[in-house]
Amino acid sequence: MEAYLGEEDPAAHTFSGQTLRNAVLFGPPGHAYVYFIYGNYYCLNVSCEPEGKAGGVLFRALEPLSGIEQMAKARGVAVNGPKDWRKLTSGPGRLCTAFGVTRDRDNGVDLTSQAGSLWIGDDGYQTKAILMTPRIGITKAAHLPLRYVLDGNPYVSGTKAGKS
DNA sequence: GTATCGATTAGC
DNA sequence: CTAATCGATACA
Numbered sequence: 001m002e003a004y005l006g007e008e009d010p011a012a013h014t015f016s017g018q019t020l021r022n023a024v025l026f027g028p029p030g031h032a033y034v035y036f037i038y039g040n041y042y043c044l045n046v047s048c049e050p051e052g053k054a055g056g057v058l059f060r061a062l063e064p065l066s067g068i069e070q071m072a073k074a075r076g077v078a079v080n081g082p083k084d085w086r087k088l089t090s091g092p093g094r095l096c097t098a099f100g101v102t103r104d105r106d107n108g109v110d111l112t113s114q115a116g117s118l119w120i121g122d123d124g125y126q127t128k129a130i131l132m133t134p135r136i137g138i139t140k141a142a143h144l145p146l147r148y149v150l151d152g153n154p155y156v157s158g159t160k161a162g163k164s
Numbered sequence: 165g166t167a168t169c170g171a172t173t174a175g176c
Numbered sequence: 177c178t179a180a181t182c183g184a185t186a187c188a
Contacts, residue, residue: 016185016186021185035171035184036182037182038169039183040172041173043171060171070187130188135171159173
């Protein structure tokens with residue numbers, strides 16, 4: 001996942017102040033900010049700063065835990081085993097497609113409450129280490145080490161991720 | 165109102 | 177490396 005600092009980050013949507021689209025990033029933390037990009041894909045963010053202050057985290061990738069078949073169907077790809085799970089969620093647009101996340105349905109929902117259409121829970125995963133790397137896919141301030149990846153976890157973002 | 169860009173992905 | 181594709185933003 002990657003962090004976007006808000007008004008101080010040239011790469012963030014919130015850099016130029018609050019707009020209709022990024023309003024949720026200025027709202028209370030723990031809410032979903034879903035935006036449509038390049039005419040084809042959605043990206044999922046979570047607001048992190050207190051209300052009134054911009055800032056959020058972009059989910060670039062995650063590890064599939066359940067509903068594999070459902071995700072595969074949504075993504076339109078064949079999945080034969082854990083080795084193919086990467087195809088499902090290794091990218092911002094991909095994971096949203098796999099989850100069926102759309103701005104219409106999920107933008108602004110409270111991710112800390114299971115009452116909504118989408119939420120985040122604690123699965124008890126033990127994080128060994130987190131690596132900080134430069135962000136990818138952006139044209140401004142891309143050098144800032146605001147990208148966080150779980151060390152040793154194969155389900156990281158990157159279109160070409162997972163070779164070797 | 166019109167012009168341009170983009171936190172992407174799939175395809176060559 | 178380049179095309180696809182549309183909403184938001186910038187500018188007149």
